[in-house]
Amino acid sequence: MTTTSRAVPGGPGRRPERPQLTERQEERRRRILKATAELAGRGGFDAVQMREVAERAGVALGTLYRYFPSKVHLLVATLQDQLRQLQETLRKRPPTAAEPGARVAQTLMRAFRALQREPQLADAMVRALIFADRSVGPEVEVASRLTSAIILDAMGAEGRPTPEELSVARVIEHTWHAALITWLSGRASSAQVRTDIETACRLVGAPADGPRPPG
Numbered sequence: 710m711t712t713t714s715r716a717v718p719g720g721p722g723r724r725p726e727r728p729q730l731t732e733r734q735e736e737r738r739r740r741i742l743k744a745t746a747e748l749a750g751r752g753g754f755d756a757v758q759m760r761e762v763a764e765r766a767g768v769a770l771g772t773l774y775r776y777f778p779s780k781v782h783l784l785v786a787t788l789q790d791q792l793r794q795l796q797e798t799l800r801k802r803p804p805t806a807a808e809p810g811a812r813v814a815q816t817l818m819r820a821f822r823a824l825q826r827e828p829q830l831a832d833a834m835v836r837a838l839i840f841a842d843r844s845v846g847p848e849v850e851v852a853s854r855l856t857s858a859i860i861l862d863a864m865g866a867e868g869r870p871t872p873e874e875l876s877v878a879r880v881i882e883h884t885w886h887a888a889l890i891t892w893l894s895g896r897a898s899s900a901q902v903r904t905d906i907e908t909a910c911r912l913v914g915a916p917a918d919g920p921r922p923p924g
């Protein structure tokens with residue numbers, strides 16, 4: 710199976726792309742995100758302090774704030790970066806299961822195993838999503854579209870997603886986020902995360918209209 714490039718939910722042909730940056734600006738942004746991931750990976754959400762990020766990335770504090778107005782903006786951008794890296798990995802090594810739902814489950818479990826290796830970073834990024842207010846809405850929307858695009862790619866349908874495909878992708882995405890939160894808080898085991906993901910992924914290819922109750 711090859712991974713196809715899908716139109717991202719939100720409008721015809723829209724893709725979750727960042728504003729165009731110069732080569733120098735992009736390199737600076739990469740340093741900032743790398744410094745953020747390193748700090749979060751070592752100490753979680755509280756370890757990400759704007760001044761320390763700026764020092765580690767070798768940029769002025771004012772410059773950092775021009776790129777990212779707050780720590781939450783910064784960590785949501787780090788999440789976007791992690792999702793883009795996952796997309797690239799999946800393009801090189803796509804899921805191999807025969808059934809679309811199994812491919813989605815395989816994809817999300819691959820992502821989950823990566824997060825298990827960096828639990829502090831995972832916790833910091835998920836907390837940022839929880840704490841995000843309206844000012845971070847556009848950045849959160851990009852992260853959501855990236856997640857949906859990864860799920861839709863694993864489903865393997867060609868062309869623009871149908872409303873039913875988008876609905877299924879949203880339900881799986883919601884289950885994925887909830888499973889991460891319960892795992893990070895210690896209220897769910899890794900096995901339970903797998904079960905929840907696999908259960909949600911059974912929606913892929915399921916009939917839209919099930920049997921209706923009498924009367």
